[in-house]
Amino acid sequence: MRIAITHPYCWPDVRRGAERIVVETARALAARNHEVTVLTSGSHPGRYHDGGVRTIRLRRLFEDPWRHERSFGVRVAPYLAFGRFDVVHAMMVGDAYAAVRTRVIGRHRVVFDEMGIPYRWWYGESHPEGRVRERLTREVDVYGCMSQHALDVLLDDWGRQGSLIPGGVRLSEFPIGVERTSRPTVLFSGALTEPRKGLVVLLEAVALLVASEPELTVWLSGPGDPGPFLAAAPAAARRVVEVLPLGTPEEQGLRYGRAWVTALPSIADSFGLVLIESLASGTPIVVVDDAAPPSLVTPSTGAVAKPNDPVSLAEALRLGLDLARQPETAERCRQFARQFDWDEHIAPLLEGLYRRNG
Numbered sequence: 001m002r003i004a005i006t007h008p009y010c011w012p013d014v015r016r017g018a019e020r021i022v023v024e025t026a027r028a029l030a031a032r033n034h035e036v037t038v039l040t041s042g043s044h045p046g047r048y049h050d051g052g053v054r055t056i057r058l059r060r061l062f063e064d065p066w067r068h069e070r071s072f073g074v075r076v077a078p079y080l081a082f083g084r085f086d087v088v089h090a091m092m093v094g095d096a097y098a099a100v101r102t103r104v105i106g107r108h109r110v111v112f113d114e115m116g117i118p119y120r121w122w123y124g125e126s127h128p129e130g131r132v133r134e135r136l137t138r139e140v141d142v143y144g145c146m147s148q149h150a151l152d153v154l155l156d157d158w159g160r161q162g163s164l165i166p167g168g169v170r171l172s173e174f175p176i177g178v179e180r181t182s183r184p185t186v187l188f189s190g191a192l193t194e195p196r197k198g199l200v201v202l203l204e205a206v207a208l209l210v211a212s213e214p215e216l217t218v219w220l221s222g223p224g225d226p227g228p229f230l231a232a233a234p235a236a237a238r239r240v241v242e243v244l245p246l247g248t249p250e251e252q253g254l255r256y257g258r259a260w261v262t263a264l265p266s267i268a269d270s271f272g273l274v275l276i277e278s279l280a281s282g283t284p285i286v287v288v289d290d291a292a293p294p295s296l297v298t299p300s301t302g303a304v305a306k307p308n309d310p311v312s313l314a315e316a317l318r319l320g321l322d323l324a325r326q327p328e329t330a331e332r333c334r335q336f337a338r339q340f341d342w343d344e345h346i347a348p349l350l351e352g353l354y355r356r357n358g
């Protein structure tokens with residue numbers, strides 16, 4: 001198949017995760033002998049070209065994310081209309097709408113890969129993409145969501161059936177047998193300045209947990225300066241926190257493997273890619289009972305806390321640390337993550353959605 005993958009990379013706070021998804025989608029499909037073209041306004045690491053993926057970069061004309069997304073959708077349309085693609089796999093609303101508008105000419109199938117949760121209340125008439133999303137939801141061939149939670153919202157709010165397209169992980173690129181740190185270590189990997197990610201409640205939970213885990217260490221890894229959150233945190237939590245450099249994807253894999261638990265007490269997450277990467281490294285996870293992340297937890301892979309509840313989160317972290325002390329936990333976590341492996345599962349799933357009768 002001739003496949004176009006489109007993404008304008010308009011939002012800086014989600015760009016890193018989006019780039020990983022685009023890169024790995026392209027790699028996995030090219031490895032299965034599909035002819036893959038990525039149309040983007042971003043840049044990619046050198047490994048992006050390993051599988052013979054063709055890249056077309058459209059220069060970014062506007063700094064404002066909304067204007068950039070609309071501009072990208074307009075400028076990518078001629079490529080989709082006359083590129084003779086079998087499928088256009090679009091990652092944002094503007095480029096997905098361009099794919100729908102050019103479908104009669106290009107004769108391609110359109111797959112829209114929703115990266116968030118499509119709450120209808122968020123996309124009212126005053127929203128910059130409200131009307132476009134309304135039409136897109138009706139007319140796109142395949143509406144993909146990253147989790148069952150997002151699919152339920154799509155059906156309840158829009159009356160539209162969707163297809164599950166979860167985030168993926170490449171197990172072969174996450175180290176096996178990395179020795180954990182000698183001190184019980186909790187890793188928080190995410191945007192350090194985004195309140196929704198739950199760093200504040202994590203620090204409050206840590207202050208409670210150190211009474212029973214005096215050797216506890218907390219690693220903060222991600223973009224942004226957590227200084228204001230740390231300044232407001234309990235002193236007991238500040239004493240055990242280490243802010244790590246942003247690092248490379250390869251370094252991040254080692255951090256997952258060396259940590260005892262990865263904690264992401266976030267609200268309204270559509271999936272939780274860092275959680276799958278942690279499990280692929282053999283490290284259990286701790287989340288809160290909201291949106292998609294709880295679906296990634298089993299009794300042998302992690303624990304779930306109540307949202308915005310430091311006491312409940314401290315107990316979940318304790319359970320996670322206890323799991324990390326069990327030698328069989330690492331393999332159980334990796335086996336759970338295997339269902340999200342790009343080559344074994346995600347690429348075949350996409351091929352089924354790309355077929356006109358799939």
